[in-house]
Amino acid sequence: MKHTKGRQKIEMMKVEAYRDRMATFSKRKSGIFKKMNEMITQCNVEMAFMVFTETGKLYTFANPSVEEALGRLKSPST
Structure with missing residues (x-):
């Protein structure tokens, strides 16, 4: 029988090493x-998400599209 501590809470802090930070970003981005x-x-909702990396690269995820989400921001329906 295994005796483990189970899931452990990880303290949130910046990952200092650039390479490790990019690996963490990639994994967390996929999870999000x-x-x-x-x-x-x-x-049955519509969502949009965009994030810029520290190098300026843009990653987006949207349903149905980023353009439609931005259009709704410009002129929200009531």
Whole structure:
């Protein structure tokens, strides 16, 4: 029988090493996109997410599209 501590809470802090930080970003980005897709499917909502890396690269995820989400921001329906 295994005796483990189970899931451990990890203190939130900046990952100092650039390479490690980019690996963490990539993994967490995938997780966020997966969770967003689940919410869209389960809750029948529209979502948009955009993030810029420290090098300025843009990553987006949206349903139905980023352009439509931005259009709704410019002229929200009531």
